[in-house]
């Protein structure tokens with residue numbers, strides 16, 4: 001059976017080469033490790049500002065190649081001032097603009113549309129970081145003890161501008177909803193028009209980096225609303241993956257060494273907001289606002305493992321190509337261990353971000369697509385007369401789970417229904433390079449028949465099962481978080497990304513549970529050692545129990561939440 005897959009593979013003239021588009025300069029080709037036909041960065045190349053921030057690499061994983069830029073140039077001082085005064089709670093204990101519904105007026109009276117035509121990452125940054133190159137060099141030398149090592153020589157300013165304009169846009173549009181939610185636990189209507197002082201520069205910067213003009217998780221894909229985006233610019237980021245900074249630039253991406261750059265609910269101390277060269281001399285004592293930052297930073301510490309995921313996923317595909325079963329088993333084992341680390345890291349969410357606090361910032365990450373607060377979308381003044389609709393920021397834009405889905409050939413097992421269509425739509429909301437990599441993995445896994453290869457041998461099948469079980473474990477933990485952080489506090493039928501809150505996550509979790517159960521029945525326990533046999537038995541037993549519980553939960557929740565929370 002495998003040989004038929006291999007024959008298909010050989011028969012295809014060659015595996016289609018996934019182009020990285022016009023942004024694949026010679027330097028990158030030299031540095032990139034060409035894995036089959038998809039170039040994966042072995043080094044982060046932080047000084048190379050000609051390639052996007054978000055490039056899949058075995059060191060940076062799905063994180064940007066350089067640390068995010070925290071402080072904008074003087075030209076954007078007014079926006080910076082608004083963003084600092086905006087959070088619900090400020091560091092000095094006073095209330096910010098959003099707390100009293102003053103952000104809208106402040107935007108109208110203070111903000112002008114800044115010119116960004118001349119800004120490119122290279123030009124804007126020249127002369128900006130006198131000391132950082134030295135720090136970066138030292139960190140590179142020292143940092144190998146800390147994983148992953150991400151360079152920070154030059155900052156991609158366009159991505160930082162994108163982050164800040166999208167923060168301001170969401171706060172402006174959703175400010176009335178937040179006020180109403182605090183009074184009545186209902187969102188009402190958001191502002192339906194984004195003023196030109198935000199809309200014009202936001203549309204321009206989004207266009208420059210090939211992103212949608214709306215807050216995303218770690219987005220960036222081709223942007224086609226106004227002006228066709230040049231394929232050569234496809235970086236960007238939003239609220240999570242481009243919203244962190246190190247307290248001590250010499251140290252790695254551990255939770256204690258991270259802080260957020262922007263926030264809605266807020267209250268980061270002044271020193272954290274004004275990142276400076278002396279920053280690393282400051283104390284790294286835990287902030288009193290840990291819980292508010294925790295949600296964002298916990299994502300970052302999870303994604304910090306993604307370089308290993310990329311390594312082991314591609315190793316497993318390579319091993320099948322060589323018909324090298326021992327290497328395949330090793331890669332699969334390492335992959336499941338990495339997913340386990342990520343899942344363990346996810347468990348810290350419970351202590352780092354309080355469930356009751358989550359609703360305080362959640363309003364501001366709602367989208368304008370499929371949300372009752374924006375029945376007619378949003379007009380971007382000075383940009384387009386036609387209303388625009390965008391999904392809100394969601395972990396569904398993260399690439400780690402889609403990587404597992406595609407590699408393990410789970411994507412094709414999702415039910416053929418409108419909920420799965422939402423999953424596909426979400427997968428277009430991510431950096432272009434991530435999207436191309438995920439498509440490559442999906443195609444490659446299908447071509448070599450990864451699941452089929454795994455199931456031909458009981459030990460390989462057990463390793464394969466262990467990985468599917470980690471994807472299950474992620475989705476199961478995630479469903480628990482959703483029940484505790486959202487469903488317990490809110491009756492709103494739609495999640496921030498616009499998916500139906502009650503049925504969408506169980507759609508995928510249910511499909512993965514079915515695969516776990518199905519694969520478990522294929523494995524002959526007599527061919528396994530005691531440890532592996534117990535593992536397979538435990539995984540199968542748990543999946544059967546969880547599937548029954550999930551079905552009961554969804555039935556009960558459907559009755560409670562009604563139609564809107566059910567249909568895609």
Ligand code: HEM
Pocket residue numbers: 298299302346349358393394395396397398401402423475478481482485486494495496497498499500501504505508509
């Ligand atoms: C308190 C913590 C969290 C809550 C309440 C939460 C909630 C949600 C919700 C409601 C969705 C549905 C999509 C939508 O927004 O419309 C979603 C999707 C998703 N989130 Fe989270 N999330 C949390 C933490 C995380 C973390 C830490 C990650 C790690 C990367 C993550 C990754 C994902 C993924 C991958 C999906 C898509 C799920 C799938 O493919 O089945 N989430 N999340």
